[in-house]
Amino acid sequence: MIARIWSGESLLWLLLLPLSWLYGLVSGAIRLLYHLGLKRAWRAPVPVVVVGNLTAGGNGKTPVVIWLVEELQKRGLRPGVVSRGYGGKAAKYPLLLTAETTTAEAGDEPVLIYQRTGAPVAVSPVRSDAVKALLSEHPVDIVITDDGLQHYALARDKEIVVIDGVRRFGNGWWLPAGPMRERASRLKSVDAVIVNGGQAMSGEIPMHLHPGMAINLLTGERKAVDQLPALVAMAGIGHPPRFFATLAQCGARIEKQVPLADHQALMAGQVEALTASGQTLIMTEKDAVKCRAFAKENWWYLPVDAELSGEQPEQLLKELIALVQ
Known part of the structure; x- marks a missing residue:
């Protein structure tokens, strides 16, 4: 049902519009407070790259994080990953993952990233605490955040948005009437847009999930x-x-x-x-x-691996490496 509402197939989204307006007002106000400097974001001593999305639901964000980590590792960098740890509940935060960490503690995506890449991973509802935990225990020279595009309390050096190329933005409305966390105009201010499946538009990086x-x-x-x-x-x-x-x-x-x-x-x-x-x-x-x-x-x-097409992925990686040098 929610898929039909968000796609515009069901007119029930009209009943949810007042809640969407409230969501948009609150989220816009939060972003404005940080933009005007009335709220201060914490800046890490190493570059921070956010991989997030504008919509709720799966867009292929975690495969992109894995791709980034593995590509940076191949080029001699030491990336670390931070996450909210959605779906997990640890006894205390921040939580640095180990081979014994369960998905009940850290959430499924952080455990998956840790097992696939071997990179240090930390989770915390306060992402700056997760970054501090990483840096205190590991020689990390760049941090990738799994989600967190709307978590403005953590300053970032690059923003990457992942879009589902088939569903894209549905009816275009904020939650709960539509799938949007922020409006599509937010794409104008990010550094890269990766499109998972479907047809990528001009300036977007095409991506497909390749099964093994x-x-x-x-x-x-x-x-x-x-x-x-x-x-x-x-x-x-x-x-x-x-x-x-x-x-x-x-x-x-x-x-x-x-x-x-x-x-x-x-x-x-x-x-x-x-x-x-x-x-x-x-x-x-x-x-x-x-x-x-x-x-x-x-x-x-x-298992699936993200495969990015064209010359833009290599340029993106060069830009990330330049942040470290």
Whole structure:
């Protein structure tokens, strides 16, 4: 229902407009206070790069963070990552991730980034505290923030916005009548716009999520998705249909699709009940980090990598490296 409202297919968004006006007024006032210097942002002693979005829901932001971290590592830099840690609740903040940190503590996306990249990751509702924790324990020379475009309390040197190229901005209204955290005009002030799928417009960087081999959660065995029998597909991400479409493009034989809420906590019994005898469970990597502790032999996940096209990605990386030098 919310997807139909935000896309404009349902006129129920008209009933939510007063709340949207209030949301826009409050968010605009906060940004103005920082712009006028009436509220002061904390500036880190190293460059800070924000990877965020203008809309609620999954846009492919975390794969972009992973891509950035890995590309910077290849070029000899030491990036660290900070996050709000949505979906997790730690005993205390800031929380520096270790190999033992659970998604219940840190949230699924920070754990995924930590496991994929090996970069130091810290989470805290106050992102400046997370940055300070990183710098106190690791020789980080550039910080990437996973989300936080609207978190103006942390000063930033570069802003990167990720857009879903298919859904883009829906009906264009602020939450809750539409998907917008800020209006599309905000793009005029950011440093780069990356478009995940669909058709990129002039000046935007095209990106596609490239699926790899399916990986067994228990054994680490790798197989092509189309070699897995009787699939039950589970996706607890911002836009589950994207994952199901990716599986179909890979030739997967899907018997059932199970869309879940983004960042939804997963319990062993709940996940086990999704498959019957002879069926295979396939999930996103983001879900897999929540299921490793109780994984079964018929559970697999499909990792995806961000692939950016054109000359702009290399130019963007040069600009980030120049911040450090």
